Amino acid sequence: KAGVTQTPRYLIKTRGQQVTLSCSPISGHRSVSWYQQTPGQGLQFLFEYFSETQRNKGNFPGRFSGRQFSNSRSEMNVSTLELGDSALYLCASNNNQETQYFGPGTRLLVL
Amino acid sequence: AQSVTQLDSHVSVSEGTPVLLRCNYSSSYSPSLFWYVQHPNKGLQLLLKYTSAATLVKGINGFEAEFKKSETSFHLTKPSAHMSDAAEYFCVVSANFGNEKLTFGTGTRLTIIP
Numbered sequence: 001k002a003g004v005t006q007t008p009r010y011l012i013k014t015r016g017q018q019v020t021l022s023c024s025p026i027s028g029h030r031s032v033s034w035y036q037q038t039p040g041q042g043l044q045f046l047f048e049y050f051s052e053t054q055r056n057k058g059n060f061p062g063r064f065s066g067r068q069f070s071n072s073r074s075e076m077n078v079s080t081l082e083l084g085d086s087a088l089y090l091c092a093s094n095n096n097q098e099t100q101y102f103g104p105g106t107r108l109l110v111l
Numbered sequence: 112a113q114s115v116t117q118l119d120s121h122v123s124v125s126e127g128t129p130v131l132l133r134c135n136y137s138s139s140y141s142p143s144l145f146w147y148v149q150h151p152n153k154g155l156q157l158l159l160k161y162t163s164a165a166t167l168v169k170g171i172n173g174f175e176a177e178f179k180k181s182e183t184s185f186h187l188t189k190p191s192a193h194m195s196d197a198a199e200y201f202c203v204v205s206a207n208f209g210n211e212k213l214t215f216g217t218g219t220r221l222t223i224i225p
Binding site for chain 1: 154155156212213
């Protein structure tokens with residue numbers, strides 16, 4: 001089976017812009033979670049989608065949003081980018097059993 | 112509420128010597144515990160997981176961890192370090208077999224000395 005894929009792998013944006021990141025889960029996995037990784041805050045949970053519905057949400061501002069499509073692919077959107085949004089964004093898929101499998105991440109740099 | 116504390120931010124060992132990465136957890140529920148590894152500029156790879164079946168858990172690449180409820184610990188060990196083990200290691204807790212959000216420790220950077 002193919003693993004979790006994320007596109008794009010690298011992205012450079014400027015403050016105030018918005019960005020959309022994409023995640024394709026492992027085939028058959030219906031749950032997709034998003035995490036932000038920064039040197040200062042470590043790995044933090046953003047949100048989780050299951051069957052097109054947001055099931056869990058972390059403590060991030062409303063500028064961070066997501067959605068999931070009927071084929072379980074998920075997108076994450078960040079509006080009005082700030083310098084502090086520079087991070088590695090990781091997506092993980094789960095077949096509602098036990099283990100979350102992570103993609104390689106999208107590295108976002110905000111200038 | 113749940114949390115994990117990785118007791119060492121950086122561990123250095125010589126190649127061929129044992130590795131010990133320490134993790135303590137706190138959870139209101141019977142937890143699921145995981146160790147993930149992250150190599151530079153890579154995503155996270157699952158090393159092993161504990162979900163109440165057996166307290167000694169064996170993972171990939173020779174790693175294992177022991178769940179000790181009395182000590183609320185889940186330390187990661189390997190008998191003999193290899194150069195390819197150099198990476199960042201994360202101890203992770205979940206309240207619901209990994210279905211719900213994962214709570215990550217701050218990570219331990221493992222350096223292998225040739």
